[in-house]
Amino acid sequence: MSDQTFPPRVFSGIKPSGGLTLGNYLGAIKRWVEMQEDPTYETIFCVVDMHAITVWQDPADLTRATREVAASMIASGIDPERSVLFNQARVPAHVELGWLFSCVARVGWMNRMTQFKDKAGKNAEKVSLGLYAYPALMAADILLYHATHVPVGEDQKQHVELTRDIAAKFNHDYGVDFFPLTEPVTEGPAMRVMNLRDGSKKMSKSGESDMERINMLDDADTISKKFKKARTDPEALPSEVAGLKDRPEAKNLVDIYAGLSDTTAEAVLAEFGGEGWGKFKPALADLAVAKLAPVSDEMRRLLDAPDELDAIMARGAERASALAEPILKKTYEIMGFVR
Template sequence: MDKPTFTPRVFSGIKPSGGLTLGNYLGAIKRFVDMQGGEFETIYCVADMHAITVWQDPEELRQATREVTAGFLASGIDPESSVLFNQSRVSAHAELGWLFNCVARVGWMNRMTQFKDKAGKNAEKVSLGLYAYPSLMAADILLYHATHVPVGEDQKQHVELTRDIAAKFNHDYKVDFFPACEPVIEGPAMRVMSLRDGTKKMSKSGESDMERINMTDDADTISKKFKKSRTDPEVLPEEMEGLANRPEARNLVNIYAALANMTGEEVLAEYGGQGWGKFKPALAELAVEHLAPISTEMKRLMDDPAEIDRILAKGADKANEIAQPILNKTFEIMGFVR
């Protein structure tokens, strides 16, 4: 029997815990916008159910969900071209997540490095949700028969788990129902590092606000943070190999490349041999040009939460239209009386 052909479809999401940073923008949202309106159907969600794997203050969760939505919209996600919704509005995510809990194996979960990193020495005290959330993430993706998943390098393992769950389901029930989705990992700044320590990922929870660019920062703040970012005394090299042991320098070159839609090599062809006194002001100007309009639009959107909620509700209706038939067919394949 011929293998089924699946509609080229992108699915990805962002967890609303803390504020959005430049890392979220370059590593995820900018790519989401770039994939919109092309060869793929694009489905993007605010992954609020993933957020509660660790404690969330209810009011802060509501605020963060709307802020992530505002970030999507201000960056160029068009709710008429893409499906945009918050995960908890589509109950099929939780339902398929449970079904996949019964397909996934404990050994697979034990290999998930992010759980080990997040749980640390307190693994016995964290929520069951934090342990099992890769199964819910697989449900998020496969609920829409997504074929491509834009993710950062640190999420690649979860997409591989999703492929394992799809393959086991198809094998166990002798069907070709779920596709083998592909992770999409590309670009010069898939992992944006701290402006104070180039060996650490830029984080919402870092101690100093100066180590990150928040998507709500205004033009003056963005410029100040880049101009005061940590560097080293050497000039910029003319080739990327020259940045091998210079994490802060490599980070700033990669950020410039991503914002300018250039390669790192192209950036160094322009700035190689020059000092930070020229490069950092140029980076600051480029960042302000790209990011300040986004932060301004985010503020405007956040002043009208009812409109954000309306957009999310409309997106959830569209998501349900795709998800519900796939969930119903999954129940049927597994033998449930419906």
């Protein structure tokens, strides 16, 4: 077995299944922009639309959501010339490798996936086979490009570990060193952005009230209003992070401030420790408007120009296919297919 060296390559994606929130921005897209600026990495970012259909999607909604995700990436700073940016359905190699990997992955591995248990709940017998098996497609998304690093939230780390298991089993079964053992990248502030009305729950696009989340398409006035009305507690901000223990709403707002200002919770508390919410929430609202309103403005401009967006994704898909096809071809050869 050879000791193949894989050049540092980043892959990550977002599923187009409804409106994007501040959680998507701070937990994923903002970090992708930072990785794009690092000359160490080649960066590939994808709208993973094939994953969206594990639950039924209205076709018009899927089209709109796919463009919205692409627009959010570009408006946030993903440069389609410096990074490869495309939607998954334009590169059929993803689905082909996904099937091959579904024959490498073991049922026991899939049964351990907590995301499936969370999403299926008590109706596991009635959900789609795709919802159960999609981690094999996620592994294909990553390994199709020999990606070495995947920036993910903690809730998706298990899927990168599965990707490593699939790569290791493939390499072992076929006596090759063909697929890399991809590393999850999880560091960074505000990785898990919480609900503005309940700090114990993750910010979600499917929450009951629009006031509990910041949507990426919210305008400046709406962003400011939501932060100023965010739930807090009666105590002043502490001077040290330990003082945020058992104060989920306070911790969430401090983490959001840190994420938006490229600093740490410690630095935020060094500035605002001892202050009341009457000072901190307006400061957070002003910071959020300064950072997010230009993004939402550019997103709306791009969404009003769907032909421009589609052309960008089509060019990205050509670049993605150029990287993917040789790897898929070699995979078929290793497995013994006559093509």
